[in-house]
Amino acid sequence: MNVAVRTGTVHALVGENGAGKSTLMKILYGMQRPDEGTISIDGTQADLSTPADAIAVGIGMVHQHFMLADNLTVLENVVLGDEPRGGGGIDFKAARAKIRDISARYGLGVEPDRLVDELGVGERQRVEILKVLFRGARILILDEPTAVLVPQEVDELFGNLRELKSEGLTILFISHKLDEVLSVADDITVMRRGTTVASVSPGDVTARQLAELMVGSALPVPELRESTVTDTPVLEVDGLTVTAPDGRTVLEEMSFTINAGEVLGIAGVEGNGQAELVEALMGIRPLQAGRIALQGKDITKLSTRKRRDAGVGYIPEDRHRQGVLLEATLWENRILGHQTRAPSVRGLLLNRAGARADTQRIVDEYDVRTPNIDVLAGSLSGGNQQKLIVGREMSGNPVLLIASHPTRGVDVGAQAAIWEQIRKARAEHLAVLLISADLDELIGMSDSLAVILRGRLVASYDPKAVTPEELGSAMTGAGEGT
Amino acid sequence: MGRISWRSVGLGLAAPVGALVFALLVCGIILSITGHPPFDVAEDMIGSLERPRTVANSLNSATTYYLSAVAVAIGFKMRLFNIGVDGQYRLAAMLAAALAGASFMESLPSVVRILMTILAAMLVGAVWSGIAGFLKITRGVSEVISTIMLNAIATALVAFLLNPDRLAVTVAGSNNIGTAPITEGGQVPGIPYSESSSDVFGLIVLAAVVGVAYWFMLNRTRFGFDLKATGQSESAAVASGVNVKKMVLASMLLSGAVAGLVGMPQLLGASHSYSLDFPAGLGFTGIAIALLGRNHPIGMAFAAFLWGALDQTSNVLDLSGVPKEIVVIMQGVIVLSVVIAYELVRRYKLRLEQRDVGRALGTTKTPEEAQA
Numbered sequence: 001m002n003v004a005v006r007t008g009t010v011h012a013l014v015g016e017n018g019a020g021k022s023t024l025m026k027i028l029y030g031m032q033r034p035d036e037g038t039i040s041i042d043g044t045q046a047d048l049s050t051p052a053d054a055i056a057v058g059i060g061m062v063h064q065h066f067m068l069a070d071n072l073t074v075l076e077n078v079v080l081g082d083e084p085r086g087g088g089g090i091d092f093k094a095a096r097a098k099i100r101d102i103s104a105r106y107g108l109g110v111e112p113d114r115l116v117d118e119l120g121v122g123e124r125q126r127v128e129i130l131k132v133l134f135r136g137a138r139i140l141i142l143d144e145p146t147a148v149l150v151p152q153e154v155d156e157l158f159g160n161l162r163e164l165k166s167e168g169l170t171i172l173f174i175s176h177k178l179d180e181v182l183s184v185a186d187d188i189t190v191m192r193r194g195t196t197v198a199s200v201s202p203g204d205v206t207a208r209q210l211a212e213l214m215v216g217s218a219l220p221v222p223e224l225r226e227s228t229v230t231d232t233p234v235l236e237v238d239g240l241t242v243t244a245p246d247g248r249t250v251l252e253e254m255s256f257t258i259n260a261g262e263v264l265g266i267a268g269v270e271g272n273g274q275a276e277l278v279e280a281l282m283g284i285r286p287l288q289a290g291r292i293a294l295q296g297k298d299i300t301k302l303s304t305r306k307r308r309d310a311g312v313g314y315i316p317e318d319r320h321r322q323g324v325l326l327e328a329t330l331w332e333n334r335i336l337g338h339q340t341r342a343p344s345v346r347g348l349l350l351n352r353a354g355a356r357a358d359t360q361r362i363v364d365e366y367d368v369r370t371p372n373i374d375v376l377a378g379s380l381s382g383g384n385q386q387k388l389i390v391g392r393e394m395s396g397n398p399v400l401l402i403a404s405h406p407t408r409g410v411d412v413g414a415q416a417a418i419w420e421q422i423r424k425a426r427a428e429h430l431a432v433l434l435i436s437a438d439l440d441e442l443i444g445m446s447d448s449l450a451v452i453l454r455g456r457l458v459a460s461y462d463p464k465a466v467t468p469e470e471l472g473s474a475m476t477g478a479g480e481g482t
Numbered sequence: 483m484g485r486i487s488w489r490s491v492g493l494g495l496a497a498p499v500g501a502l503v504f505a506l507l508v509c510g511i512i513l514s515i516t517g518h519p520p521f522d523v524a525e526d527m528i529g530s531l532e533r534p535r536t537v538a539n540s541l542n543s544a545t546t547y548y549l550s551a552v553a554v555a556i557g558f559k560m561r562l563f564n565i566g567v568d569g570q571y572r573l574a575a576m577l578a579a580a581l582a583g584a585s586f587m588e589s590l591p592s593v594v595r596i597l598m599t600i601l602a603a604m605l606v607g608a609v610w611s612g613i614a615g616f617l618k619i620t621r622g623v624s625e626v627i628s629t630i631m632l633n634a635i636a637t638a639l640v641a642f643l644l645n646p647d648r649l650a651v652t653v654a655g656s657n658n659i660g661t662a663p664i665t666e667g668g669q670v671p672g673i674p675y676s677e678s679s680s681d682v683f684g685l686i687v688l689a690a691v692v693g694v695a696y697w698f699m700l701n702r703t704r705f706g707f708d709l710k711a712t713g714q715s716e717s718a719a720v721a722s723g724v725n726v727k728k729m730v731l732a733s734m735l736l737s738g739a740v741a742g743l744v745g746m747p748q749l750l751g752a753s754h755s756y757s758l759d760f761p762a763g764l765g766f767t768g769i770a771i772a773l774l775g776r777n778h779p780i781g782m783a784f785a786a787f788l789w790g791a792l793d794q795t796s797n798v799l800d801l802s803g804v805p806k807e808i809v810v811i812m813q814g815v816i817v818l819s820v821v822i823a824y825e826l827v828r829r830y831k832l833r834l835e836q837r838d839v840g841r842a843l844g845t846t847k848t849p850e851e852a853q854a
Contacts, residue, residue, distance in 0.1 A: 076535060161494045194840075200807055226671055305723030314721065322721035337722035339704050371842035379836040 001037075001196055003189050006137075010161055010171045012181040014192035016214055016383070016411030021174050024191070025141055028172075029061045030054040040115050041139070060132025061141045066124050068116045075099060075112040078131050102133050107163045122153035126160065139170045143394035146180055147409075158184045174410075178207040190214055211412060220416030222444030224423060228261035230446050233296070234431035235281075235400050240290035242273075242280050244454075250276045251455045254290070258400070258431040265424065265434045265446030265463065269475050273455035275317060275354050281433070282314055283307045295399060309340055310404040313393035317435070319382070323389045326378030330370060331359040333377045334392055341396050362391030367417055383414030390421050401425050404435045419445060453477050490831070495826045498774060498781070501758075502788075503665040510814045518804045519800045526802055536794050541675075541682050543790030545689045545747045546761070548783055550768025552696050553741035555623075555777035559700065559711045561586040565650035566614060566629025567741040568765025569636030570607040575745025576640050578603035578723045579736040579756035580649040584751075585663035600688075600746055607742025608735045610636065615734030625734070633765075644758070653757055660757025670750040684733065685747035693739060697779040709733055741765065776824060780817035789813065 001024065005011045015021050028039065030048035031141075039046050041057050048054045056450055068077050075096055079106060084091045084098075096112045108126045116124065125145060147152045161171055168317065175181050181188060184200045186405040190198040190213045198213050205213075235258040242251040250282040251273045259265045267276055279285035281292060283304040288423035292300045294310055302310070314337070324333050335344040335355050341356030359373045366387045369378055375438075377385055386406070393401065407415040422445060425432055436442050442463070443450060449461040451474045459474045510520035530536050550567055559566035564570075571589035581587070582599040590598070617623040646649045650659045670738060672681025700706040710717040712729050720726055744764055745756075753760060771789055775782030 282721065303723065303725060304720065305725070308723045316721055321715070321717045323718065325711055325718055327714050328710070332707075335707060336718065339707055339722065339724075343705055349702055350704060350707055352702075369843050371839055373841055375835060376832070378832065379839045 001191070001192060003152065003196055003199075005012060005170060005172060005189065007042075007170050008165060008167055010166045010173055010184055011188040012173045012175060012185035012188045013191060014175060014181055014188060014210065014214060016179065016413065019327060020191055020194040022143070025143055025172075025174060028054065028059060028141060029301045030382065046447025055135050055137070058136060058138035059141065060126070060135060060139070061288050062128045062132060062143065062145060065147070066128055066364055068124060068127060070117040071115070071469045073113050073115055074110055074119075074130075077116055077127060078112070078134050080423055082135055099130065102130055106133070106167060108158065108160060120153075122149055122156055123329075125149070125153075125157065129160065129164075137169075139172065140164065141174070143174050145173070145468045146175060154180065158359070165474070178210050184209070184413070192216055203423060215412040220419060222419050222441045224263070224426070224445060224447065227447060228426050230260045230262075230429060232260045232295065232429075234260050235433065236291075236293040236296075237281070238291045238293075240280060240292065241288040242285060243275050244276075249288075251280065254455070254457055256450060258433060260399075260429040260431055261426055262447045263432040263445055264424055265436065265442040265449045266452050266457075267436075267439065267449060267471050267475055268452035270437060272451060272452050272475075274332045274404070277452070278314075278317070278402055278433075278435065281402060282312065288475060289425070301385050301435050305340060311397065312397035313396075313398035313401040313430075315386075315389055315401070315403040315406045316394055319385055319389055319406070324377040324385055327376055330363070330368075330373040330375060330377055330380075330388060331356045333388065334359040334362065337392065338396055343440065358395065362388060362395065366391035366421070381411075383410035386410045387414055387417055390418055394421060394425060398425075398431060401430050401432045402435075403432060405437060406434070407436070407438065407441060439471055442469070443468065451475055484630045487718050489834075492826055493831055494776075497823035498776075498785075498820055501774075501816050501823045502818045505812050505815040509808055512806070512811060513808060519533040521800065523802070523804050523808070526798050526804075529796045530798040531791065534676040535680055536791075536797075538678040538680050538682050540787065540790040540794045541686060542747065542768065543793050544783075544786040545686045546744055546764055547767050547789050548689045548769050548786035549692060549740060549744045549747075550564055550764045551771035551775060551782045551786060552692055552768075552779075553737050553744065554731055554765075554768045554772040555782065556696070556709075556737040556774075557775050558713075558772055560709055561716075562730065562733060562737070563626045564611060564614070564629055564734065564741070565594060565626055565769070566611055566632045566636075566738045566765070567737070567744065567768050568763060569629070569633035570738050570741035570763060571744035572612045572640055572760070572762060573636040574603040574606040574650075574742035575749050575760065576643065576756040577606045577744075577750055578746070579661040580643075582664045583670045583755060585662075587668060590667075592667045594637070594752065596670060596750065599664075599668065599750065600743065603742040603746055604739040605742070608739040611734045611738025611741060612731070618734070619730050629666075644756070649759075653755070658757050658759060660755040660760075663672075664750070665756045668750070669754055671749075672751055675769040681751075683747040683751035685751055688743065688746065692743065693779045693783060696740075699763065700779075743766070770813065772815055774820050809846060 001020070013021055013024070023032065028048065030051045031051045033049060039048060046057050049058070063228070069080070075092065078099055079090065079095045084095050086094060087292050087352060090289060099110065099112040102108070108129050108130055110126050112124070119127065119256065129140065145157060164171060173181070173185060185202050188200050188202060188210065189196055190200070190210065192214060237257070238255045240250065240251055240254040244250050254277065256264065266274060276285060276409065280304055283302060287300065290300070291298060294312065297310070299307055308314070320326060325336060334352065340345045343351055343358045345351055356373060362368065363370060363373060368384050368387045368391065370384060377388070380388070390406065406418050406422070410418070422432060422434070434445055443466060446463045449466065449471070449472065450457045450465045451459040453475065461471065513520040513523055535802055550571065551643050553567045554564060578599045581602050582595065587595050597687070609633060611629070614625045614628040617628050618625050644659060646652060646659060649661055653660050670684040673686070675682045700710065708719065708724045708729055711722065712724055712726055716726055745760070747759060749756060767789065771782055771785045775785035792809050792813060794807040799806040
């Protein structure tokens with residue numbers, strides 16, 4: 001694996017999950033040691049065995065998940081671990097001046113005396129950037145910095161990055177989002193299975209070519225074949241209303257029906273009630289009002305377990321939180337959510353042999369890349385964890401599949417496999433509720449589309465006739481739905 | 483079926499053995515500084531283990547410690563900290579002793595008497611821990627706080643009930659008071675151990691049964707799966723259909739029921755009455771042993787025996803003028819260092835496995851490559 005980064009540029013590193021991007025970053029930041037090979041900075045070889053070494057040679061890391069203490073001010077967070085001493089205590093005055101200076105120089109707009117708790121996501125990220133600059137970093141590593149940002153914040157971030165670049169700093173930018181990479185990077189390195197497969201400049205490639213370089217083969221397209229929609233309703237939701245613990249109404253009078261063999265796509269800007277809708281359907285969140293029926297049977301009062309037993313499969317939005325037990329083996333994860341059903345259990349006892357055999361089946365059929373079924377789920381890549389979840393949720397003859405962001409954070413290969421499984425589910429007359437932030441996926445994979453805005457379904461579209469732009473404006477409440 | 487790899491066994495042993503060696507080292511240094519040759523002290527302690535009586539007593543201590551550790555471990559598996567095992571077992575032992583010593587029990591067959599005593603103890607333990615469980619699921623009270631408070635309440639309640647006006651009688655020939663002595667039909671006979679003057683508790687069998695049941699529950703039943711899943715990730719357990727509130731209550735009740743057993747071997751095998759000098763503090767020892775044995779049914783058995791042996795062999799130290807508190811220091815160091823060692827090993831194992839998975843996948847061909 002070789003990569004050369006020029007001073008004063010934004011260098012993007014792209015690759016599928018498990019291609020080795022994070023490992024490379026960890027090595028550069030001294031969190032892991034290379035087995036072989038060297039790292040040179042400005043021509044001198046560097047030995048990075050701890051993050052402190054990396055900071056000493058001017059490498060700073062901005063993590064994907066922020067490492068800030070909410071109840072401290074920006075100033076306190078920034079100096080934490082690197083306090084300027086003076087007069088027997090911490091020299092806050094000097095630190096404050098230095099923060100103001102850095103903030104002004106790079107146009108970060110960070111106010112040192114605000115509580116981090118009050119800051120938005122974009123501002124928090126700028127605090128993280130400031131934190132590494134404060135420690136004298138000349139090379140910044142940003143690990144998927146846009147994953148948590150809304151589009152406007154992404155634009156602001158890119159503005160900041162250009163500012164940093166013009167001041168002579170070097171930025172290493174890791175991302176899956178190829179359009180973003182193309183808009184901000186000066187050089188792009190593509191990684192696949194632990195090696196660098198190509199170095200390109202953004203002017204020479206399209207997002208599609210870049211993606212194909214990442215996967216090493218042609219890209220999958222989200223699309224459905226002939227319609228399989230029947231007129232048998234599977235999921236009927238009527239007047240669903242949910243309030244948050246703080247009394248805010250998060251879902252209001254929501255009604256829709258999904259028929260067997262139909263994929264209903266829900267489009268919306270995140271935080272408009274999608275998560276609440278899914279949890280209400282799964283029985284995790286209590287309803288204020290409304291009725292949910294599955295195959296004509298009222299399930300409004302049933303527990304999550306009873307709903308699952310009735311044939312609801314669930315691909316959660318956050319697989320680490322709701323989908324897998326990271327510290328349990330693959331076959332134990334096969335049992336999760338199926339604690340009451342064969343082949344995982346026999347009466348009140350677990351059926352280990354049955355669960356193991358069925359896990360092997362899922363691993364084979366769904367192409368979960370793993371050495372065996374006794375490894376911990378946490379050691380698989382995200383895409384493989386997701387394929388295991390999809391395989392599990394499709395077993396036990398479900399009638400309804402709730403898929404919340406099923407391809408988020410997975411690589412292109414896994415994405416194609418998951419789409420294929422959704423097509424297969426639809427062909428087998430399952431009803432599918434698809435929630436996604438990827439508009440191409442929604443348009444390509446849905447039989448009908450609805451837009452959710454502030455807890456209400458505000459518009460519905462025919463996916464064959466709608467463009468992502470129309471959908472996008474309806475999602476923000478600007479467009480007129482029919 | 484569950485494949486045993488030598489690496490994982492080795493790594494599993496590395497932490498407790500490492501902690502033990504470290505603790506020996508620390509104690510050796512302390513002994514040297516205070517002017518006691520560490521090797522002589524070790525020789526004395528190990529030498530005393532050659533006496534059958536010490537072994538029998540160690541096994542007896544280990545029996546109660548083990549029960550206490552299992553009670554704690556049931557909670558630990560769910561990330562519940564039942565600090566209240568101590569109060570649960572004392573209250574349970576006292577009330578069960580009062581029942582077993584009551585005169586109407588005399589007419590019952592021995593087996594029924596013993597079973598009734600044991601069941602009463604489990605019931606009392608479960609009720610006492612159930613209060614904490616109930617408070618947690620209805621009012622969100624942390625079980626740590628409520629069980630600690632319930633310990634204090636149990637102490638007061640036992641003191642109140644252990645009064646000649648209520649459940650206690652004066653023990654003949656002393657100023658001690660206790661519940662009415664349990665007559666022979668209500669006692670569990672000991673098991674003679676080679677030439678030892680003291681028998682091994684008959685209820686060591688009960689501890690073994692509880693250990694096997696604990697293992698079976700965790701690894702073979704749906705309930706155990708739900709319990710472990712909730713402990714590993716509550717959100718994932720909820721999404722999989724586990725009713726977490728029900729699980730919290732069930733595991734607290736179960737933990738308390740096992741806690742109720744802690745005092746039984748001593749009560750039915752040796753004391754035959756709950757008096758002022760009934761052993762206290764076993765619930766806290768259980769926490770240490772559950773940590774050292776990593777909530778594992780066999781690991782905790784070894785840990786319990788180690789603890790019992792350390793306690794019993796320390797008696798010999800008085801003879802050679804070494805303060806026996808050195809053993810307490812050693813136990814403390816073991817617990818502290820084992821917690822750190824387990825975390826280090828856990829991280830190392832995860833890294834090792836991730837590397838293995840990476841390596842295994844890097845060398846196997848993907849379908850696309852195989853076709854090409």
